[in-house]
Amino acid sequence: MRKIVKLFYTILIILFSINVCASTNLLERTEENNWGVRKRIELTDTRLNIIRNTKYVNANEKIYDFSSILSEDDEVKIKEYVDKFINATGMDFVVLTDSVPYSYDERNAEYAVDFYDYNDFGLDYNKYSGVILFRNTYESDPYYGLYTTGYAQQYFPVERYDPILDDIYPYFKSKNYVEGIRIVVDELINYYNLGIPNEYSDSYLDENGNLIVKAHHEPPYLIVGIISFVITSIVIGVLVSKNKMVYKAKDANQYLDANSIKYSKKESHLVSTHTTSRYIPPSDSGGGSFGGGSSHSFSGSSGIGHGGGGRHG
Amino acid sequence: MADNRSRALDNKCPSCGAPILYNATTHNWVCEYCHSKFSLEEMKKYNNASSKENNEPIKKVIKKTTDNTTYVRYFCKNCNAEIIADENTASTFCVYCGNTAILKEKLSGEFAPSKIIPFKKDKNYAINGFKMLKKGRPFVPKDFVNEKNIEKITGVYIPFWLYDVMVNGELNVKSTRVASWRSGDYAYTKTDIYAADSIGEMSYGKVPVDGSSRFANDIMNAIEPFDYSELEEYNHAYLSGFLAEKYDVDSSTAFEDARKRTVKSTTDKMLSDMSVPGSKVITNNTLAANIQKTDYVLLPVWMVNVKYNNKYYTFAMNGQTGEFVGNIPLSVGKVILWYFGLFFLIACVGLLLNYLGVVI
Numbered sequence: 001m002r003k004i005v006k007l008f009y010t011i012l013i014i015l016f017s018i019n020v021c022a023s024t025n026l027l028e029r030t031e032e033n034n035w036g037v038r039k040r041i042e043l044t045d046t047r048l049n050i051i052r053n054t055k056y057v058n059a060n061e062k063i064y065d066f067s068s069i070l071s072e073d074d075e076v077k078i079k080e081y082v083d084k085f086i087n088a089t090g091m092d093f094v095v096l097t098d099s100v101p102y103s104y105d106e107r108n109a110e111y112a113v114d115f116y117d118y119n120d121f122g123l124d125y126n127k128y129s130g131v132i133l134f135r136n137t138y139e140s141d142p143y144y145g146l147y148t149t150g151y152a153q154q155y156f157p158v159e160r161y162d163p164i165l166d167d168i169y170p171y172f173k174s175k176n177y178v179e180g181i182r183i184v185v186d187e188l189i190n191y192y193n194l195g196i197p198n199e200y201s202d203s204y205l206d207e208n209g210n211l212i213v214k215a216h217h218e219p220p221y222l223i224v225g226i227i228s229f230v231i232t233s234i235v236i237g238v239l240v241s242k243n244k245m246v247y248k249a250k251d252a253n254q255y256l257d258a259n260s261i262k263y264s265k266k267e268s269h270l271v272s273t274h275t276t277s278r279y280i281p282p283s284d285s286g287g288g289s290f291g292g293g294s295s296h297s298f299s300g301s302s303g304i305g306h307g308g309g310g311r312h313g
Numbered sequence: 314m315a316d317n318r319s320r321a322l323d324n325k326c327p328s329c330g331a332p333i334l335y336n337a338t339t340h341n342w343v344c345e346y347c348h349s350k351f352s353l354e355e356m357k358k359y360n361n362a363s364s365k366e367n368n369e370p371i372k373k374v375i376k377k378t379t380d381n382t383t384y385v386r387y388f389c390k391n392c393n394a395e396i397i398a399d400e401n402t403a404s405t406f407c408v409y410c411g412n413t414a415i416l417k418e419k420l421s422g423e424f425a426p427s428k429i430i431p432f433k434k435d436k437n438y439a440i441n442g443f444k445m446l447k448k449g450r451p452f453v454p455k456d457f458v459n460e461k462n463i464e465k466i467t468g469v470y471i472p473f474w475l476y477d478v479m480v481n482g483e484l485n486v487k488s489t490r491v492a493s494w495r496s497g498d499y500a501y502t503k504t505d506i507y508a509a510d511s512i513g514e515m516s517y518g519k520v521p522v523d524g525s526s527r528f529a530n531d532i533m534n535a536i537e538p539f540d541y542s543e544l545e546e547y548n549h550a551y552l553s554g555f556l557a558e559k560y561d562v563d564s565s566t567a568f569e570d571a572r573k574r575t576v577k578s579t580t581d582k583m584l585s586d587m588s589v590p591g592s593k594v595i596t597n598n599t600l601a602a603n604i605q606k607t608d609y610v611l612l613p614v615w616m617v618n619v620k621y622n623n624k625y626y627t628f629a630m631n632g633q634t635g636e637f638v639g640n641i642p643l644s645v646g647k648v649i650l651w652y653f654g655l656f657f658l659i660a661c662v663g664l665l666l667n668y669l670g671v672v673i
Binding site: 240260 | 449450478495498500505506507509510517531538574587637638640641659660663664
């Protein structure tokens with residue numbers, strides 16, 4: 001009986017040592033450690049509920065394979081890619097796998113960015129810049145997404161992350177995650193080296209980390225030209241008229257004796273009145289906005305701005 | 314011999330007998346030879362311009378017609394030289410001795426003015442008025458207001474008819490007020506039609522109409538108004554040093570201009586006094602102007618003839634108030650320069666405002 005018990009413990013210890021790798025170690029969120037949140041996030045009651053349900057991990061590990069789809073060798077290779085990205089860009093890179101029953105893009109995105117926001121990711125203090133690659137292994141609707149935070153939104157906007165998501169589709173579909181992540185990292189580094197795209201050169205991050213892109217619009221030459229023409233014509237017309245001082249008098253107002261005005265009859269009355277109505281079909285066009293910029297970010301429950309998207313498959 | 318000739322009347326200095334001129338700034342008569350000064354009362358006292366002797370009717374002797382203009386020959390009372398003037402000239406100068414020649418028969422009888430406003434602004438004031446035309450007018454050609462361009466500057470007493478006019482009658486008006494509003498998915502338009510009737514009368518005092526066809530009516534309109542409180546009893550002595558005209562547009566013809574002006578003003582006043590909203594349309598207008606009184610007066614005007622780039626321009630200045638009018642030529646180069654400069658400036662400001670986020 002003792003042998004059986006020893007064998008059971010031995011098997012248990014062996015199994016534990018194989019399956020419980022560093023990336024799936026969960027830490028406990030307590031009031032003492034501020035619920036594991038180090039970012040400048042206001043801890044409201046609603047947020048606290050979400051934070052308590054968000055996995056709390058050691059942020060230095062970077063690879064969190066809760067779906068257990070990566071071998072140790074895979075993790076070693078992926079860690080090399082992660083370090084390569086961090087060294088090249090100065091921004092964080094996180095790989096998260098999990099199985100959560102979400103089918104909507106938005107829910108997958110919220111899950112990934114909450115994990116990023118409520119753990120200590122992001123290498124810079126202010127904007128928490130970095131990228132999280134999320135693989136949802138939910139059997140009914142597998143999904144993967146690449147989400148950006150802080151300055152990563154400027155370097156890797158939709159025009160850049162969309163092709164990457166397409167490029168890695170066959171690799172993630174065939175579960176060749178190592179190759180897929182290598183492609184992600186290589187392409188991101190290439191884009192980073194190209195700098196911020198021209199379309200985003202005037203963009204900036206607001207206090208919540210939302211990417212604000214100034215509206216690019218062609219100066220309204222035609223409107224300015226028409227306004228200038230009208231104003232100039234009026235001004236020149238007035239100045240030209242100053243050269244013409246001779247005019248034919250049409251009235252005699254200045255000779256009217258105000259005391260002589262007498263009315264023997266002065267009447268007025270309403271002759272008729274009628275009202276018509278006309279149906280106006282509701283307009284489906286909204287009002288336009290001018291100037292300023294528009295936000296190109298979404299946010300999770302933390303309120304921090306993120307970019308990025310994903311694919312089903 | 315002299316009694317059989319048309320004689321040109323002049324004003325002589327009571328002290329030395331030299332020709333004497335009216336001074337517009339000091340409002341008296343000053344002899345340029347002995348420097349004596351005389352008031353109107355003194356001029357009358359010394360049996361001068363308006364004296365009975367000088368106002369006796371004298372027959373004209375020669376009248377000839379050339380190019381549809383009738384010229385009349387007179388003889389200068391000072392030097393006996395011949396003076397030729399057209400039939401409407403009432404006061405001119407002898408080309409030999411420079412003496413003012415007042416052709417008094419033109420200002421006698423039916424042509425005798427009842428009142429006159431003497432000149433208050435002198436020739437220098439008119440010259441300065443011409444020079445000041447450049448002020449506030451950027452398109453005046455360079456050198457246009459140079460004094461050397463003034464070909465002739467003449468003080469002229471111009472005949473005016475002054476009408477006291479009563480306008481009365483009925484005015485009927487229809488007015489329409491349209492109000493629009495929106496409620497829900499419907500736009501509503503309410504149209505109210507009103508009728509207004511007024512019967513009334515208004516009086517106008519001393520509406521001036523130029524009685525000389527030689528002067529453009531619009532120029533004479535433009536130098537209005539004159540201050541009629543300074544109207545004086547007519548006296549030939551005021552004409553010394555100035556030209557004068559007699560009327561050649563009779564009172565009934567000239568009144569048409571006053572009639573139009575007074576009826577229009579009365580119509581406008583009645584319309585504005587009607588308490589109906591919206592745009593008004595006149596359906597019936599029986600307003601008629603009736604002359605209450607007519608005065609024939611001489612009013613002072615400085616005529617300034619300017620020659621610039623071989624073209625002639627006429628300006629006029631109210632000899633009482635100093636109001637200076639006339640049409641100034643445009644410097645096309647300046648207009649183009651200003652136009653493009655201003656257009657460019659406004660366009661730049663517009664683009665800058667747009668760049669700074671101000672809505673355009």
